[in-house]
Amino acid sequence: MTRAGTVMTDEPNPTAPAVDESFLTAARRAKLARIIELGHDPWGSRFDDRQSIGEIRARAGEILFRRSSGIDLELPSLDTEEQRAAFRGWLAEQGAGEMAGPRVRAAGRIVLSRDAGKLKFIDIRDMTGQIQLFVGKAQVSDDWELAENFDLGDIIGVDGSLRRTKTGELSIFAESLYILAKSLETPPEKHSGLQDAELRQRQRYLDLIYNEGSLDRFLQRTQIVAAIRKTLGDRGFVEVEGPTLHAIAGGAAARPFTTHHNALDIDLYMRIALELHLKRLLVGGIERVYELGRVYRNEGISPRHNPEFTMLEAYQAYGDYRTMMDLTEECICEAIQAIGGSRDVGCEPRVIDASDRPASLAMSRSPVATCYELPWGDKKINFCRPFARKTYAELFQQHTRVSAQDEVAVAKLAKSLGLETAGRHPDVIKNDVFEAKVEDQLVGPIFVLDYPASICPLTKRKADDPAVAERFELFVGGMEIANAYTELNDPDLQEELFRSQLAGLSEEDSMAKMDQDFIRALRHGMPPAGGLGIGIDRLVMLLTNSASIRDIILFPLLRPEK
């Protein structure tokens, strides 16, 4: 393993210069040195055949009380405080004897420690749970002094037997102890954890270790993403990996990050969307295709925006936006199920009536009633399939008392809301009003259908009304979660829409957006298709009841420290 010119420095070096030689770390370094004196490597090594704490806890039923007479007794159940109290009485009645349980080996981080004379109670935690070690000076003999040099935060291993203490606490009665990694820093306060939002983000590892729910939340994120992949995979969607470095940053109207390729000497953009390359793959014959990956937008940071975020885009040939509505419901409901969302919470399967379903919109297949209820802030949100479906125009009318068709009245309303109207397209003004007055109100889940065509340059128009685009957005908890189109596959119209869209932009921006190869691909023929985008971060926020996107992104962007 040693390469020429490299010196392996396996020898622990307790005299290494400390960055912060405060009295707290000095105490830990003194223990580090003492552990080395005792003949242990404070940085540990491979630790085979351990069981997870979750697995070990599951073996509690194997513990027996062995009376001196040789008769083994099963222990009473110990799930509640009453049962624990009863256990203590029961144990006192048994007289002479001792607990006997399976031999186990565990490893984890010390999160709590209580000394009681020649006894130590050490709580260790691994990814699956937490358990108490019972460490007696007489019982561990040689390892007692090692244990005396343990600190909160150290990662240790233990061999012992699984038993219960006299108070009923499931514990590993230690026989041998191992130091696997010394911790030289002081952990956060043990009751309240790490509260400071900045420290929680910068030092996410501490948040994960010490804040209740943090690790679970991020594991749930992984489960949600895995469930979405499974949902799509089960339906024949092919996952692909498109380029993240784009010569042309298209597919959305966001400002890209720029970067530079040295050998080619060209500026490149970090992708702002997945759309245009996935549609090329529809042309190429991948009839159901998706990508679940990172996009980058050079925009402001807020509780709902991080400059890099995870987006799902899925395209299905021979479908349309109604197809994608069903797919959206399936992805979300199966994700809820994957994280253990409660099912059938008494929400009556709703009958889709005229108010939910515009006459023009036929369900593409009969809905399956599936009901989940999740907390969202101080509210609860019911995810009952099918989700409500209302048109943009209906919702506009309902929440503003103004007809979306009445451009004069809409402009007047916009002005009264303090929105800029001069020189703007009526549909843009209308959409500003919609965003200001309607979106926040949509607790949902609700599909908003049929957007003004002029704000949807990549979307097919309705056959009977070219002013309306076949697009929906799914709103839940006031957030836009999904956005889907019947994809525009007319190359000439697409080019025209791009040009009119770009008319207002500077030459430089215009060049950045006009993707001639994409138009050329459409000219070769793209099947009619439905396309869906889901903002994964916002979906995870919603499903984990998180108020800030920074709570569900492991390492959100922060200014560099100092």
Added chain:
RNA sequence: GCUCCCUUAGCUCAAUUGGCAGAGCAACUGACUCUUAAUCAGUAGGUUUUAGGUUCGAGCCCUAAAGGGAGCACCA
């Protein structure tokens, strides 16, 4: 980029009207072989984010900077 708010011991938080900077946890010393946020006794730990200013006196008032938070702008 703009506005407002926050920053006190390693961590979590106090500090009255501008009047001696405090507690809990963590640490250190001691007691305890069944603890559960263990308990008890004692010890130590501070450039109050930074740089200026006002004042007899500033954690507190003023100015600026840094970092964070909320909102706005940006985000078809």
